Amino acid sequence: MLRHLEALSDGDLGALSCDASGQRWVAAFTHDRDPGATYLYDHSTGRSRLLHRPYPDLDPAVLAPMTPVTIPARDGLRLPAYLTLPVGADPVGLPLVLLVHGGPWFRDSWGFNPAVQLLANRGYAVLQVNFRGSTGYGKAFLKAGIGELSGAMHDDLVDAVGWAVAEGYADPNRLGIFGASYGGYAALVGVTFTPDVFAAAIDVCGPSNLVTYLETLPEFARPGLMNNWYLYAGDPSDPQQEADLLARSPISRADQIRTPLMVAQGANDIRVVKAESDRIVEALRGRGVEVEYMVKDNEGHGFVNPDNNIDLFRAADAFLARHLA
CATH class of the missing domain: 2.30.30 (SH3 type barrels.)
Incomplete structure (x- = not known):
């Protein structure tokens, strides 16, 4: 059957x-x-x-196939990933957007993704990487992320875009990074810890300071911290771990940012509070560095209002076109 x-x-x-x-x-x-x-x-x-067909307005013939690929990390770990190439384009030397999932205890999966299809429609190759620490690939893969925020977890992302360049799909001078929540943190890490890799970055509600992020988490999120954030990143109540958390925070390297950056934030976000985005934006504007900042007063952690999502992706579309296309 x-x-x-x-x-x-x-x-x-x-x-x-x-x-x-x-x-x-x-x-x-x-x-x-x-x-x-x-x-x-x-x-x-x-x-x-x-x-x-639940989405009769979507024509499968004009949408881009999502292809599973496996990418070797620099230490030999095999990273499950998905590559989406624009329909009708020669898949050589394309501008590429690295779309980073949140969590980080989550995973990208094969299937329809509106953001991926929008980007592919605009001519970008889109790469989604299940970096170490992602769920769904076993305990060893998950625990390989312990202590590796801004370390090997970020190296996996850099290795993935390096793979796309080496395979000929991507132009090394037109690489973008785009993510929300942990993916927003990854975008900020990209432009602070590896400022020469990406030509554009979009951070949606990503924490810029891991210490203040953990200190301001709501009470309902705290019971699980021992098994996730405290284990994988550190406990800010311990001075030594607090110093390590700060060293892994984009705000500690804000002076390294020279990549065009767009930041989006919900004003009512209680998980990653608005101050996290304010800090990185203020640090850049204080240096005279231009940064696009979108704040929606009626949003929390991630945008759910359809009008706000349209505004976000319209702005992201224009931002990426200016810096990558």
Whole structure:
């Protein structure tokens, strides 16, 4: 039965249901270009038909395929990643956007991603990397991130764009980095710890100071700190660990920033408070360095209001076009 159901689509089999006889099945699929397409399959006759497509306005033929790739890190660790190339473009020497997931205890997965498709539509190669510390690849891969914020976790991202350049996909002078939450922190680390790698960076609600970030986390987030942030990054109540956290914070190297930077922040964010973005913006403006700063008063940790998301991606689109395209 599984063999017949999987043959309905080249996507990944998702939600399933059947009648009491086990002969008539409804199957939905995860897909990078045709998300949620749902089919009816009758095993007694072998016939099937498309029931519906949740996003009928999306044309799979003009969307970009997301290709799983494996990238070797400098220490030999194999990094699962996804490369999306713009449709119809010669995949050589393209501007590339490294899209970094949040968490960091999360992972990028294969499937439809609106941000990826927007960037690919604009002509960018898009690279998503499950750096060490990402979830879904076993305990050893997860624990390889302990103590490696701004260290090997960031090296993985740099190695990944280096791989894209070495493979010929990306232009080394047109590399961008874009992320939210931990991904925003990674963007800030990119322009402070490795200022010569990226030509543009977009930080959405990323912490600039790991000490103040941990000190201002809301009470509901604190019970888990022992097993995540305190274990992986450090406990600011310990002076030695506090010093290490500060050394790993972008704010401690704000004087290194010379890459064009865009920052977006929700004013009501209680997880990464607005002061985290204010600090990095003020540090740059104090040096006379231009930085784009978008603050939305009716947003928290990450934008959910559709109008605000449109504003964010419209601004990001224009920002990347100025500095990468």
